[in-house]
Amino acid sequence: MEIVIASTTGILTAGGVYLILRLRTFPVILGLALLSYAVNVFLFASGRLAVDQSPVLSKYGDATYTDPLPQALVLTAIVISFGMTAVLVMVGLSAYFEAESDRIDIEPAPAGEDEPEEDARA
Amino acid sequence: MTHLIILPVILPALLAPLIGFVMRHDMTLARAASVAGTVLLVVVALILLGAAADGTTHVYRLGDWPAPFGIVLVLDRLSALMVLLTATLALIVLIHAIATGWDARGWHFHALFQFQLMGVCGAFLTGDVFNLFVFFEVLLIASYGLMIHSGGKERMRAGLQYVVMNLAGSTLFLFALGTLYASTGTLNIADLAVRIPEIPADEAALVRVAAILLMVVFAVKAALFPVQFWLPATYANAPAPVAALFAIMTKVGAYAIIRVHTLAFGPGVPGTDGLIGTWLFPAAIVTIAVGAFGVLGARRLMPLIAFSVVGSMGTLLVAVAAFSSEGTSAALYYMVHSTFAGACLFLIADLVVSQRRADTLRTMPPTLQNGLFAALFFAAAIGMAGMPPLSGFLGKLLVMDALRDPGMMAWAWTAILVGSLMTIVGFARAGSTLFWKSTALPAADPAAAGGPTPVPPATSAQIAPAMIALAVLAGLAAFAGPVSGYLEDTSAQLFDRAGYVAAVLGPGEEG
Numbered sequence: 001m002e003i004v005i006a007s008t009t010g011i012l013t014a015g016g017v018y019l020i021l022r023l024r025t026f027p028v029i030l031g032l033a034l035l036s037y038a039v040n041v042f043l044f045a046s047g048r049l050a051v052d053q054s055p056v057l058s059k060y061g062d063a064t065y066t067d068p069l070p071q072a073l074v075l076t077a078i079v080i081s082f083g084m085t086a087v088l089v090m091v092g093l094s095a096y097f098e099a100e101s102d103r104i105d106i107e108p109a110p111a112g113e114d115e116p117e118e119d120a121r122a
Numbered sequence: 123m124t125h126l127i128i129l130p131v132i133l134p135a136l137l138a139p140l141i142g143f144v145m146r147h148d149m150t151l152a153r154a155a156s157v158a159g160t161v162l163l164v165v166v167a168l169i170l171l172g173a174a175a176d177g178t179t180h181v182y183r184l185g186d187w188p189a190p191f192g193i194v195l196v197l198d199r200l201s202a203l204m205v206l207l208t209a210t211l212a213l214i215v216l217i218h219a220i221a222t223g224w225d226a227r228g229w230h231f232h233a234l235f236q237f238q239l240m241g242v243c244g245a246f247l248t249g250d251v252f253n254l255f256v257f258f259e260v261l262l263i264a265s266y267g268l269m270i271h272s273g274g275k276e277r278m279r280a281g282l283q284y285v286v287m288n289l290a291g292s293t294l295f296l297f298a299l300g301t302l303y304a305s306t307g308t309l310n311i312a313d314l315a316v317r318i319p320e321i322p323a324d325e326a327a328l329v330r331v332a333a334i335l336l337m338v339v340f341a342v343k344a345a346l347f348p349v350q351f352w353l354p355a356t357y358a359n360a361p362a363p364v365a366a367l368f369a370i371m372t373k374v375g376a377y378a379i380i381r382v383h384t385l386a387f388g389p390g391v392p393g394t395d396g397l398i399g400t401w402l403f404p405a406a407i408v409t410i411a412v413g414a415f416g417v418l419g420a421r422r423l424m425p426l427i428a429f430s431v432v433g434s435m436g437t438l439l440v441a442v443a444a445f446s447s448e449g450t451s452a453a454l455y456y457m458v459h460s461t462f463a464g465a466c467l468f469l470i471a472d473l474v475v476s477q478r479r480a481d482t483l484r485t486m487p488p489t490l491q492n493g494l495f496a497a498l499f500f501a502a503a504i505g506m507a508g509m510p511p512l513s514g515f516l517g518k519l520l521v522m523d524a525l526r527d528p529g530m531m532a533w534a535w536t537a538i539l540v541g542s543l544m545t546i547v548g549f550a551r552a553g554s555t556l557f558w559k560s561t562a563l564p565a566a567d568p569a570a571a572g573g574p575t576p577v578p579p580a581t582s583a584q585i586a587p588a589m590i591a592l593a594v595l596a597g598l599a600a601f602a603g604p605v606s607g608y609l610e611d612t613s614a615q616l617f618d619r620a621g622y623v624a625a626v627l628g629p630g631e632e633g
Contacts, residue, residue: 020290025282032289039296046304070303073252077296080259084289087266091285094270095278104286106279106355 005045012038025092025102029085036081043074126173127182127197129166130205130243133159134236142233153220156232160213163239167206174202175608177615179625181249189249189626190313196249196626199612200454204246204377207458208370210594211465212239218469218587219363222476227272227361234271237264238367245374249626251302251336252309254378255295258343262288265371268364269356280359287352291342298335305329312626314386315619318393326393333387333394337401340382343375345435347408354416357428362472365424366465372435373457380442380450384616389445403443403530407537409436414541417548423474423481426552427467430506433541434460440534441521450613452520455606459513459598463505466591470498473580473588474556483552488560490579496557498588503549505595508542513598518542520606 012034019031047067055068096102137159145152173180174197182195216235218224225231241261248254266288270281303309305328306317321329338349345353353372357365379402387394413433420426438460441453475481477489489495501512508514518538525534598605615621 020286028286032286032293035290035293036296039293039300042297043300043303046300048304070300073299073303076252076256080256080292084259084263084285084292087263088282088285088289091266091270091278091282094273095282098273098275098278104283106276106283 001049001051005041005049009038009042009045012041023104025096025104028104029088029092032088033081033085036077036085040074040077040081043070043077046070124180124182126166126169127180127195127247128184130163130170130209130247131195131240133163133166134240134243138233138236138240141236142230146230146233149226152232153225156235157213157216157220159236160209160216160239163209163243164206164213167202167209170197171202171206173197174199177611179615179622181626190308190310193253194249194310194312194626195247196311196622197247198622199608199615200377200381201246203454203458203608203612204373205243207373207461208239208242208246211370211461212367214587214590215363215367215465215469217590218366218472218584221581221583221587222363222472224272224361224363224472230267231271234264234267235367237261238268240264242370242374246377249312250310251314251382252299255292255299258295258374259292261371261374262292265364265368268367269360271361271364277359277361280355284352284356287342291339291349294335294342295339298332298339301328301332301335305332310626311382311385312623315388315623316627318386319391321393323392323395329387329393330397333383333397334401336382337379337398340375340378341405343372344379344439345372345375345409345432346402346439347405347412347436350409350412350432350435353432354425354428357431357468358422358424362424362468362475365428366468366472369431369461369464369468372431373461376435376438376442376453376457379439380453380616384445384450385619385622388617388619399443399445402439403533406436406439406443407533409433409439410537410541412436414544414548417545418551420548420552421483423471423483423552423556424468426483426548427464427471427506430467430545430549431460431464433545434464434506436541437518437521437538440538441524444525444527444530446524447610447613447617448524449521450616451606451609452517452524454609454612455513455520455598455602456517458605459505459517459595462591462594462598463502463512463514466502466588466595467499467506469588469591470495470502473584474499477577477580478556479577483555485555485559485563487563488557489577492557492561494580494585496553498585498592499553499557501592502588502595503546503553505592507545507549509546511599512592512595513602514595516599516602 016031016035019027047070050066053064053066055066141152141155180197184193238261241257244257245254266285269284270278306314308314318329342349383398410433413429413436416429417426420429438453438456441449474495478486505512505514508518522535522538525531
């Protein structure tokens with residue numbers, strides 16, 4: 001169980017970081033999605049791993065229970081990352097249509113010194 | 123009084139959808155509602171400041187759940203100060219955006235503006251780190267919309283970079299919170315302040331990881347080296363009033379560092395002792411250098427100002443890194459100053475750029491109000507670079523005075539003094555190119571064949587917000603005594619961890 005959770009988090013994170021470094025809109029969006037999956041799994045594990053336990057305390061018995069808080073945190077994180085991914089897709093699409101390039105980085109200005117408007121990083 | 127604490131969050135949160143859905147086709151109504159809401163926010167912030175000034179830590183329990191289980195909002199001197207700072211800055215920026223017509227150049231400016239205020243105020247008031255994450259996301263998602271307001275090729279691309287950078291930062295924030303929860307079992311800041319010191323130093327590896335991860339996340343917001351690189355491209359390509367409003371966003375990062383690291387990972391905690399100072403101090407020194415070189419090297423006006431903002435964040439965090447009561451009160455004074463100085467420069471730059479129709483630093487025929495703009499730019503640049511008589515000088519003096527620790531003094535003083543000199547040179551070069559050398563050229567001939575229609579001179583309503591921001595800087599300098607008195611009390615309260623913990627967790631507090 002532990003090895004599965006740990007390796008899943010690690011592989012998802014590694015894949016996400018690799019895709020973000022590709023610096024093109026589509027891989028970056030996928031990479032951020034993978035990273036958010038990784039962090040969701042990680043948040044689950046932060047409440048300790050317990051299999052087949054209810055997240056509610058029972059006053060009728062001293063049954064063990066799993067920590068409910070990380071589940072609430074994960075739910076919040078999923079909603080937020082879903083919304084953020086939607087925003088990112090929209091911004092990425094408009095940037096692509098405006099600039100006709102799907103690169104995330106902004107290229108330095110072409111050699112001419114007289115048009116520094118193109119040079120966003122100065 | 124008790125329910126007033128949540129008003130800075132509720133008020134913009136209710137107003138924003140109203141503006142967005144009901145008033146979307148009526149710009150006049152939207153403007154009136156937005157201004158009225160922001161004025162009300164200033165009033166609420168003033169009342170809250172009055173309530174917090176006596177040193178009580180007011181706690182507001184959401185849903186009346188007791189503290190470690192429910193979410194609390196905490197109002198102390200620092201929160202009240204930051205909310206007031208946000209509200210005042212927002213009002214200045216809002217008037218500028220309306221007077222210059224920036225708000226009409228795209229959709230939903232006012233709704234996004236109010237959502238932004240909600241997120242910033244919430245981040246300043248919350249007493250729970252996961253809730254801090256949620257408010258960060260609220261302010262970020264509003265800032266994405268504001269950043270790409272009115273569109274354009276360069277702005278969309280810079281906006282995309284900004285969104286990607288911050289989404290990666292948010293993921294890192296969640297990793298940090300997961301680590302923190304796994305090692306302490308709580309996310310309430312007061313509860314963390316109780317539990318982290320109980321962890322023995324040799325078992326605190328996970329807490330140290332969480333502390334450093336949180337540090338990196340807040341450093342992304344505060345534009346600290348080595349994660350400062352998003353700021354110049356973002357601020358330089360954002361609409362100028364939005365860049366001026368973003369002056370508070372970097373301060374959210376600095377606030378979070380101060381709040382979380384004084385309370386939870388503060389000095390004297392065995393697990394994380396000295397960790398923050400060790401990493402924060404050199405990073406802040408490098409940030410000052412990055413800002414200074416950027417100011418010298420910038421070829422456009424907006425990046426020049428953006429780099430000066432980076433430099434000011436470096437100065438601010440050097441003072442925070444001292445982790446002493448004097449250091450923090452100096453940092454807070456400089457924080458208030460640099461917020462208004464940065465915003466003021468962006469507002470003036472907006473006027474200059476819209477008159478010149480270009481923000482490149484090269485000589486062009488003088489604009490109609492060359493003298494006025496030159497005077498405004500000169501005054502704001504003096505404030506930013508830290509020369510008397512404006513508050514930047516006093517701020518830097520306080521910061522340097524607080525950094526008398528022999529291990530830090532040589533580095534910090536050299537960085538701040540040399541950085542200030544380079545900033546002065548950069549601003550002087552920019553100002554003389556923009557305003558002084560321009561007078562040698564003949565005035566632009568509006569009747570030139572095929573030339574663009576002449577730009578009307580800036581109206582007094584367009585100049586007033588920048589003037590108000592300058593007046594605030596002058597006021598900060600004139601009333602430096604009372605202000606720094608309040609700030610000394612503030613930082614004394616910050617370092618009184620027991621008081622905060624008792625107010626939040628203790629029984630019988632007002633709710």
